[in-house]
Amino acid sequence: MHGIKRKEWTKELLRQKRVQDEKKIFDYRHLTDSVLNLRDEKVYSTDALKKTSELLERNPEFNAIWNYRRDIISNSSSELEVSFWDEELAFVMMQLKHYPKVYWIWNHRLWVLKHYPTNSSMIWQTELAVVNKLLELDARNYHGWHYRRIVVGNIEEITNSSLDKEEFEYTTTKINSNISNYSAWHQRVQIISRMFQKGEIDNQKEYIQTEVSYIINAMFTDAEDQSVWFYIKWFIKNDIVCKTLDKQEYVKMLKELRENILLINNDEIEFSGKQNIWCLKMLLVLEDILEENGAFTEKNSEAYLVQLMDADPLRKNRYQSLLKNHR
Template identity: 55%
Template sequence: MHGVKRKQWTQELLKQKKEQDRKRITQYRGLVDKLLDSRDSKTYNMEVFKETTQLLRINPEYNAGWNYRRDIIEHLSPELKHEFWEDELAFSMALLKDYPKVYWIWNHRKWTLENHIDKSVKIWLRELAIVSKLLQMDPRNFHGWHYRRILVAEIEGRTGQSRDGEELQYAIDNTNKNISNYSAWHQKATLIPKMFEKDEIKDKKKFIQDEFTYITNAIYTDAEDQSVWFYIEWFVKNHIVIDALGRDELIQKLQELQENILAINEDDLQFSGKQNNWCLKVLIVLEDVQRNLKVQFTPHSHEYLAQLIEADPMRKNRYLHLLHRK
């Protein structure tokens, strides 16, 4: 008897949910149609502005709604006070908390800052602090990292001062907290060449030496995480490494890294009976780099490639490209 009641109650809940969904869809379609009519008739007032708020709360991915909202704001801007712009930032922030990976919200927030009645650098500095907190909650949100780079560029342009050092440390702090933070590794790869070019790193040789130590520790921390392996491929191929170390020391560092990767792969093989595909991929890359440096060695790339294909034949074509990367 208990089972029957539960089934009937579930059916009732499903019926209620379908009715609620139907009402929401009807409401949403009605809002869309009304807003598009207002847009086409070039209506720009606060009443329609509030309707865009209602619509975007339901569906923040509706880009036409954001575009129309900005058109309304631009037409009303002469009469808009400081409080309005702060409320607009609060509106987008409320949406970001629920939809942190919707591009159109980030885009509108940037537009709001650019058009804010306060033209001082302080609102951009405040925004940088805010996005730092957001990235604490979602450290790998690539939208947030991209937005952060936009903020930093704006602040640098307004102050005339580089923030590269602070941003590099921020990225390092994030990889220290979570080795699998791909966005933080990407941030490092973006900043380091720029800092070398601008001569913002005093002891370049020591920096590169330390980075070899850092990535070696990283692969021992989590040999399954792809973030550090992607970074290693970028790092060993970048000209800043040989420029800082010179050919002979670079060869030594590459061989040490190779030995550590071989050791990790052997451990994985003994523990699980399977080789680590990321180890095999990067071993191919390291041999390619050494070949370009005219190092004499016995190559094993085809052997590594055969092992990769055997483990995952569906990716054969992708693996074959490893031998032809530049």
């Protein structure tokens, strides 16, 4: 780190560190052998559970031990008080705080919740609040977002009600906080699709126009962020848009997006003297769609591809290949 003097490793310090590392490795291997032997012997005692805790604290990616831990709990689940399950959730949370992207921890927490003695919406509502906290710490943790969908699904199933509108607003909050949050954009895709399929939107055309305005605002906020452009490409090609709007409305929407993208690209040129790669790529997509709908007369695809060769030289061969196909 800057401004901090690097530790000087003398021969003696290196020897001491090597001895400590060797001891840690020896202890870990000894503990691993001990727990695996208990598992093979089908020992489901409290002591065995404690040993799995010790091992998982050292290595939370040891999925076989998570499986063994569940076997231990299942073997005595009828005798366990609610306090045990709360302690188990607390144990898992400690692991998540240190290792928020380990699948097996998330999987075990979900298993605990599904086997919690009182399967009511309250426990899942509490879990949703927990996920909110975790996503505040790391808003782009896709494990957390996937887990959130599962939690919300359980709440909806128990309460027999939809949380789509609330979850849509949640994605808006997260995107407004950080436009680069690809996980939030991805979540938005799923929620919008579901809301249209379930008929949860009263005025669908107005809803689409509102979303177009939101997209345009996002483009102007950060035209370099790929998350926005991936979302736009999904949006303009999706059936919920193509089938909701008539042809004239659809073409008008595409032209509105195109005009704003051209404006953004021109601003980029004036500011930095360079073309915006994402703008050029999206202009190509829009031209193809407009041409398919018989609404485009002046094609600039070849010019855009030539500009992309200069702006994005790493993919020059790809653009050359596309250029041949356009001629």
